[in-house]
Amino acid sequence: MSPDINNRHLTPADLPFVSKLHAKVFGPGRFTRTAYRVREGTPPISPYCRGAFLAGRLIASVRFTEVAIGEHGDVLLLGPLAVDPQFANKGFGRALVGEALTDAKARGVCLVVLVGDEPYYARFGFKKVPFGQITLPGPVDPQRLLAAELVPGALAEYRGLITARTFGQSAG
16 A cells, blocks of 8 residues: 555545545446435444545445444445545455454454455455345345454344444334
């Protein structure tokens, strides 16, 4: 990675640039994905969202949404992770995810879930969720529903539907 890269927490002022990056990377079809349904109506930035900036230009971003699974909170939904195609496969996304997971663990988050490619996310400890244990409010390929335990053994405690929430809000 370049020493000129500034990884930092995202701020409200960054949101137009995040939206532009998402449009470039994912196109308009991104709004139809089930994970977007979970995030609807939630704050666009949580304390875990990060961006990578090169000379002030956003080149990668990752969003984390605070969610509950069934009756349990202290869970994050990772995604989307977006990297400008010009900067893909250079470690910028990996760095953002790694930093955010370290921060989340330090803040007491027990579990992080996502819909994504296991070969990419396995490097961060993500593995397939046992079929039917955790569900989303819409269609998802169960092979792509992944979880990373930030507290060993945490996944076994979580069952049910993923719903958006904020920390400190009752999960039930």
